[in-house]
Every structure is written in structure tokens, then in C-alpha cells.
Amino acid sequence: xxxxxxxxxxxxxxxxxxxxxxxxxxxxxxxxxxxxxxxxxxxxxxxxxxxxxxxxxxxxxxxxxxxxxxxxxxxxxxxxxxxxxxxxxxxxxxxxxxxxxxxxxxxxxxxxxxxxxxxxxxxxxxxxxxxxxxxxxxxxxxxxxxxxxxxxxxxxxxxxxxxxxxxxxxxxxxxxxxxxxxxxxxxxxxxxxxxxxxxxxxxxxxxxxxxxxxxxxxxxxxxxxxxxxxxxxxxxxxxxxxxxxxxxxxxxxxxxxxxxxxxxxxxxxxxxxxxxxxxxxxxxxxxxxxxxxxxxxxxxxxxxxxxxxxxxxxxxxxxxxxxxxxxxxxxxxxxxxxxxxxxxxxxxxxxxxxxxxxxxxxxxxxxxxxxxxxxxxxxxxxxxxxxxxxxxxxxxxxxxxxxxxxxxxxxxxxxxxxxxxxxxxxxxxxxxxxxxxxxxx
Numbered sequence: 001x002x003x004x005x006x007x008x009x010x011x012x013x014x015x016x017x018x019x020x021x022x023x024x025x026x027x028x029x030x031x032x033x034x035x036x037x038x039x040x041x042x043x044x045x046x047x048x049x050x051x052x053x054x055x056x057x058x059x060x061x062x063x064x065x066x067x068x069x070x071x072x073x074x075x076x077x078x079x080x081x082x083x084x085x086x087x088x089x090x091x092x093x094x095x096x097x098x099x100x101x102x103x104x105x106x107x108x109x110x111x112x113x114x115x116x117x118x119x120x121x122x123x124x125x126x127x128x129x130x131x132x133x134x135x136x137x138x139x140x141x142x143x144x145x146x147x148x149x150x151x152x153x154x155x156x157x158x159x160x161x162x163x164x165x166x167x168x169x170x171x172x173x174x175x176x177x178x179x180x181x182x183x184x185x186x187x188x189x190x191x192x193x194x195x196x197x198x199x200x201x202x203x204x205x206x207x208x209x210x211x212x213x214x215x216x217x218x219x220x221x222x223x224x225x226x227x228x229x230x231x232x233x234x235x236x237x238x239x240x241x242x243x244x245x246x247x248x249x250x251x252x253x254x255x256x257x258x259x260x261x262x263x264x265x266x267x268x269x270x271x272x273x274x275x276x277x278x279x280x281x282x283x284x285x286x287x288x289x290x291x292x293x294x295x296x297x298x299x300x301x302x303x304x305x306x307x308x309x310x311x312x313x314x315x316x317x318x319x320x321x322x323x324x325x326x327x328x329x330x331x332x333x334x335x336x337x338x339x340x341x342x343x344x345x346x347x348x349x350x351x352x353x354x355x356x357x358x359x360x361x362x363x364x365x366x367x368x369x370x371x372x373x374x375x376x377x378x379x380x381x382x383x384x385x386x387x388x389x390x391x392x393x394x395x396x397x398x399x400x401x402x403x404x405x406x407x408x409x410x411x412x413x414x415x416x417x418x419x420x421x422x423x424x425x426x427x428x429x430x431x432x433x434x435x436x437x438x439x440x441x
Contacts, residue, residue: 039084096352128155141410
């Protein structure tokens, strides 16, 4: 039985290597040493409030060197022109909350637990490679991957393989194992005398917290991911309650250590005391934030805390309406949209994130855009949340998320007008990353 499995894995990795080689050899400026000019009817640059029309993007190597009206300057004889006609071009999209090592597992097939208990590490890596390619194919040229869910430092290796051109995928910021407290993360519910793996690194006390941060930073974490809440339920009054995990002192040790390395801390926090501890402990971004009070929004504004809402994922896989968990699922979305709208009106810094992996990578990642618009963003604001604003969160302003001189040549295109209907972003037809075409009309 082992021979066919190994052969299948080998064929898959060969296929990805061939695709990467094809991408490296595709018609681009860096490959041939000449300029590439991308033209389209409409251009959304990621910063401006209005699109520009009949523009061209001049690319040299892996950088944009000029953005100008089409045909305004004669081109060198060796320049290659990519004319996208009536399309709309945008900066490569950025998803700041992904899980390459999750695949929207079917509960009937074992759900979350089966990954840690039955799937070999090599199998999980193989699926993560496919997920990385899927992100790129959908136009997401950069991601912040928010932990490996029990797959160790696998995200560091995936990032390295992408950077070296071994496999196709987006630019990655990685957060490795994540951190929670004892009783604060699955696997759970097994006989107490049995030791089972956990999906996060569990700590107790500020000393262990700081040590865990040091270990993860030393082994390649760009961000530290911390769980400040765990399971949630409805109380007797029907209000959402979320179990807090780390103390303020534990989080402060992590934040202090991480900031000392020049890196940042993202905090998973639904609501209540856990979310308040996340803010008091100095986290840099609140992930999910299902229920944020007015006072907490004011604190986020004072501290400059980012908000990554991940709206769409909470509309999937609801339990039946007459069950306690089903009532909780519906309460979450009822609160979430309100919090998003309040934070938006107040001016909280917001970046696009989807929690993809929590749902299947074969589903459209860009479904999040329509939820942002539903709860108050304009289509342009939604696009900026996944371009220049997301770049700001990642500390890469001017490098990614914009079509401007000096930025990396990450360019995507859609056939329709995303300002008229953001759903056209679900079907990205052209993808260039680092000046190389990975997908074309």
C-alpha cells in the first residue's frame, strides 16, 4: 500500500515543480531582462479613491518603475506589452488571516482532530502546497498565515520554498505554532489519562509565555499569534460568552518579547474579558472581534490596534437552529456585523482577512469582500482593506498592495468592474507576482 501513496505524492510535487518552473520561465521582464508593460482600460492602484483609465504599468525585473497614460511614451523595441483590453487591473490582493494547514475539514470525516491524529506531516504539507497555489490563483499574492494548527514549523518551510521558486504561492508572513493556555485549545474531550497533541503551544505563566515567544521567533515566526479566547456559548440570558485564556501579565510578556524583536502580535479574541485582556496586554491586531464594545473601540483607536474581522467564515457550517451550538452560531453573526459597522464608522484601522482554511480552499476567498460591503464599506474601501491597508498592517507600505513606482510587480486583473460589483473579485483572470505571470486570460 505504501508504494502507490508515495508515487502519488511524488507526482503531485513534480507537477508543482513543473508549474513553478513554467512560471519562472513565463514571459516577464526579469526573465528576459527587458521591460514589461501591462495595459488595461481601468486601473485601481490601491490608494486612490477613484480608478484611472487607459493606463499602463511599466515593470522592470520584479518592480514597478512607472505608471502612466497608455501610449504616452514610445516603448523600447525589446519591451513586451501585455494588453488586458477592457479589464480592470489592481494590486495583488492580500489576505491577512489564512490557515494553509487547514482545509475546512468535514466533521463527518473526523473534523479538526483527524488532522493531528491520523494525517502524516508529509500529507499535511502536500495539502498546504496546494492551498498556497490556490491562494495565488485567486489573486492573493501575499498572505499572513495565522498558525499551522499542529503542523509545527511547516509554514516556515512553505514560505522558504515559495521564496526560492520551488513551488508557486503568495508572499508569506508566518506565525508558526501560536500560543494559548492550558485548557485553551483542542484537541479536547479524550480520556484524561491519554496525552493527545494540541493545535497550539500551551503555556502557563509569564515566564513560559516569554519563552514560547522566543522559541517561535527564533524558528522563523514573523508574527506571534495568541489565543485570548477559546470556546464560546450563550448564557442564561442569551448573551455570547467566550472563555478567556491568557492573563494580561502573560500576554504582556509575549508582547514585550515580540516587540523587542521588531515583530508584532495578533490576538484571536471573540469578546468579553479575553478581548479586553488582549487590548490591555498591548496586542497589535484583534482577529475576529465578534463583539466589541464602544469603550473597546475607543481603546483600539487610542492604541492604534488593527481589526481583522473575518466575517464570511461565520456564515458557514451552522449547527441546527434548535441546538445550543446553532443558537450560538446565529448569535455570533448577529453581533459581528454590528461590531464591524461600529468600528468602521469610528475609524478603527481594518485589514482584509478571511480565515480561509476554516472553510475550503476551493471556495472563493474573495467572498469576504461582499460581507465588508454589506456592513458598510464602499467597494473601494473593501479593495483597499485587501491592498494598501493590509500592507500597512504587515509593515510593507509601498512594497505590496499598491500599483506605484517602487512597489513589487504584483498585479491582478478581473474582467468586470469591482466597484460596481465586488463579487467579480471572486474570478481573478490574470495574476502576476514579482513580475512573472502565473495566470492569464
